[in-house]
Amino acid sequence: xxxxxxxxxxxxxxxxxxxxxxxxxxxxxxxxxxxxxxxxxxxxxxxxxxxxxxxxxxxxxxxxxxxxxxxxxxxxxxxxxxxxxxxxxxxxxxxxxxxxxxxxxxxxxxxxxxxxxxxxxxxxxxxxxxxxxxxxxxxxxxxxxxxxxxxxxxxxxxxxxxxxxxxxxxxxxxxxxxxxxxxxxxxxxxxxxxxxxxxxxxxxxxxxxxxxxxxxxxxxxxxxxxxxxxxxxxxxxxxxxxxxxxxxxxxxxxxxxxxxxxxxxxxxxxxxxxxxxxxxxxxxxxxxxxxxxxxxxxxxxxxxxxxxxxxxxxxxxxxxxxxxxxxxxxxxxxxxxxxxxxxxxxxxx
Amino acid sequence: xxxxxxxxxxxxxxxxxxxxxxxxxxxxxxxxxxxxxxxxxxxxxxxxxxxxxxxxxxxxxxxxxxxxxxxxxxxxxxxxxxxxxxxxxxxxxxxxxxxxxxxxxxxxxxxxxxxxxxxxxxxxxxxxxxxxxxxxxxxxxxxxxxxxxxxxxxxxxxxxxxxxxxxxxxxxxxxxxxxxxxxxxxxxxxxxxxxxxxxxxxxxxxxxxxxxxxxxxxxxxxxxxxxxxxxxxxxxxxxxxxxxxxxxxxxxxxxxxxxxx
Numbered sequence: 001x002x003x004x005x006x007x008x009x010x011x012x013x014x015x016x017x018x019x020x021x022x023x024x025x026x027x028x029x030x031x032x033x034x035x036x037x038x039x040x041x042x043x044x045x046x047x048x049x050x051x052x053x054x055x056x057x058x059x060x061x062x063x064x065x066x067x068x069x070x071x072x073x074x075x076x077x078x079x080x081x082x083x084x085x086x087x088x089x090x091x092x093x094x095x096x097x098x099x100x101x102x103x104x105x106x107x108x109x110x111x112x113x114x115x116x117x118x119x120x121x122x123x124x125x126x127x128x129x130x131x132x133x134x135x136x137x138x139x140x141x142x143x144x145x146x147x148x149x150x151x152x153x154x155x156x157x158x159x160x161x162x163x164x165x166x167x168x169x170x171x172x173x174x175x176x177x178x179x180x181x182x183x184x185x186x187x188x189x190x191x192x193x194x195x196x197x198x199x200x201x202x203x204x205x206x207x208x209x210x211x212x213x214x215x216x217x218x219x220x221x222x223x224x225x226x227x228x229x230x231x232x233x234x235x236x237x238x239x240x241x242x243x244x245x246x247x248x249x250x251x252x253x254x255x256x257x258x259x260x261x262x263x264x265x266x267x268x269x270x271x272x273x274x275x276x277x278x279x280x281x282x283x284x285x286x287x288x289x290x291x292x293x294x295x296x297x298x299x300x301x302x303x304x305x306x307x308x309x310x311x312x313x314x315x316x317x318x319x320x321x322x323x324x325x326x327x328x329x330x331x332x333x334x335x336x337x338x339x340x341x342x343x344x345x346x347x348x349x
Numbered sequence: 350x351x352x353x354x355x356x357x358x359x360x361x362x363x364x365x366x367x368x369x370x371x372x373x374x375x376x377x378x379x380x381x382x383x384x385x386x387x388x389x390x391x392x393x394x395x396x397x398x399x400x401x402x403x404x405x406x407x408x409x410x411x412x413x414x415x416x417x418x419x420x421x422x423x424x425x426x427x428x429x430x431x432x433x434x435x436x437x438x439x440x441x442x443x444x445x446x447x448x449x450x451x452x453x454x455x456x457x458x459x460x461x462x463x464x465x466x467x468x469x470x471x472x473x474x475x476x477x478x479x480x481x482x483x484x485x486x487x488x489x490x491x492x493x494x495x496x497x498x499x500x501x502x503x504x505x506x507x508x509x510x511x512x513x514x515x516x517x518x519x520x521x522x523x524x525x526x527x528x529x530x531x532x533x534x535x536x537x538x539x540x541x542x543x544x545x546x547x548x549x550x551x552x553x554x555x556x557x558x559x560x561x562x563x564x565x566x567x568x569x570x571x572x573x574x575x576x577x578x579x580x581x582x583x584x585x586x587x588x589x590x591x592x593x594x595x596x597x598x599x600x601x602x603x604x605x606x607x608x609x610x
Contacts, residue, residue, distance in 0.1 A: 010459065102437055232456060236448055238438050242431050243497070245400040247504070248424030248452040293438035 013297040020304035032074045034319035080208040081314045082307035083216035084273050087265040089306025092280030094262035097238040099165040105281035106266035110176035114145025115270035117179045120186040135271040142267030149175050203274030203328030212272050219268040226261045231295040276328045278335030350507035357406030366392050367564045377538040381551035384561035390544045394510050398429050424452035428504035430514040439484040445496050449503030475499040490517040511543035553599040560584045576600050
């Protein structure tokens with residue numbers, strides 16, 4: 001007698017996706033109400049509903065200041081934050097699967113160091129007369145780092161696979177080390193402006209705009225689609241490339257597509273918000289405890305969980321703590337100990 | 350299904366790994382490949398499942414070139430059991446075995462009743478049903494390997510390749526799985542090609558042996574004909590005595606303790 005495992009867990013996954021989505025929406029509304037000015041939940045809902053309906057009676061009755069706070073300040077920040085949390089988490093799942101390593105994260109290949117390097121260059125250039133867009137430089141830095149890491153670890157077409165996980169990880173470490181030295185040099189050169197660089201590196205969602213929301217959401221939706229399409233293949237790849245190949249997976253193509261997808265998700269996240277650690281590492285681990293390692297469940301659930309957690313952390317730093325502290329610092333301070341606990345627990349099992 | 354290999358060569362950059370391999374694998378026979386470490390056995394299997402592309406030569410399946418088949422068609426024709434060192438994700442045993450049905454289940458679909466029946470039958474036959482819901486990361490090396498053999502059996506292909514599939518298994522499970530494989534050869538007319546290190550096990554179970562040395566086929570033919578003292582000397586550079594053993598029902602090689610070369 002047998003029970004079709006997938007049929008049941010599919011329902012279970014569907015329920016969890018609904019539950020997590022519900023939590024995320026609730027979290028967005030609650031977070032929008034919190035801050036220097038407390039705004040009622042019903043007013044938030046009314047305001048958003050009014051905006052979606054093209055500006056109805058509700059909006060007119062509300063104070064224009066409140067409307068600006070919610071629609072132009074808080075919601076862009078909240079939605080960018082949630083999208084970045086989701087993107088970093090999907091990226092973490094992809095890297096862990098491709099690199100056959102549960103300890104890989106979106107920054108394993110040096111994407112964050114590349115983005116940070118690009119951002120530093122932009123900040124340094126901005127010290128002169130011209131204003132250089134930091135996110136654009138960060139994104140370019142991340143992408144060129146990825147290309148260089150892939151070039152370094154490319155082993156040739158005759159090898160078992162074009163990119164082996166070990167050479168990718170090693171190349172990432174080497175390139176990140178070089179870039180870190182470059183960043184240190186730029187900090188030194190920046191002199192009094194060094195604080196701008198340091199604050200950017202620690203990550204923040206302050207003063208995000210709707211264009212940030214649209215940008216990150218576009219990448220997130222695209223990345224989610226591609227990841228889900230290849231999720232089943234990633235299951236096989238994560239158990240070894242040779243056996244995946246014998247089961248009909250074009251391992252070279254799947255690895256390349258998911259590697260680029262994961263890196264772009266990480267790159268856009270870093271370029272919008274700076275370096276936010278531990279989300280991409282921690283969230284897939286936490287979700288795996290509930291959903292198991294099947295990427296078809298892990299990817300959507302991790303995305304939602306990442307969005308919830310990062311939004312929670314950002315709300316704490318924005319509206320609960322007396323002074324806003326950089327989000328990257330907070331996620332590391334909270335995520336680090338939790339990860340230690342999960343790691344110890346898995347060692348015991 | 351019959352596989353023909355003609356003049357197959359492969360190299361890593363400038364380093365030649367396989368040269369001029371000619372082999373025929375016929376339906377309903379059990380082949381074993383023997384040879385020293387690094388002689389190209391695993392690379393040969395990689396070429397035969399198109400995990401790597403040959404530098405020269407042709408591989409045909411029932412007269413159709415392997416290169417003309419899609420990956421899915423190949424996976425429905427050839428299955429491979431390799432050594433699995435890299436299992437880091439806690440899939441359950443049942444999930445791993447179900448992956449053998451991957452070539453038959455369309456993307457975004459769930460396994461059908463037929464897939465589930467095959468998986469259940471294979472788990473029962475291979476003796477892993479008792480731990481079907483355990484995580485594969487918690488199992489011993491031998492238990493894992495049995496799951497991987499079960500996965501390949503679920504793939505239900507006319508050709509089955511085994512790459513040192515039994516080297517981490519105890520003798521009881523090795524014999525049990527070899528019996529299952531042998532039965533598949535005899536009853537379902539499958540072709541099995543197995544890389545072995547144990548010469549006597551290969552001799553007892555195989556219809557034909559292929560000896561490889563330094564990227565070439567040193568000899569291929571009926572087990573009784575090619576397993577000779579001269580051949581072991583040529584391929585492995587060891588002294589031996591090869592005699593027919595009645596209990597094993599096959600020729601067996603004996604080596605003297607403390608002697609080499």
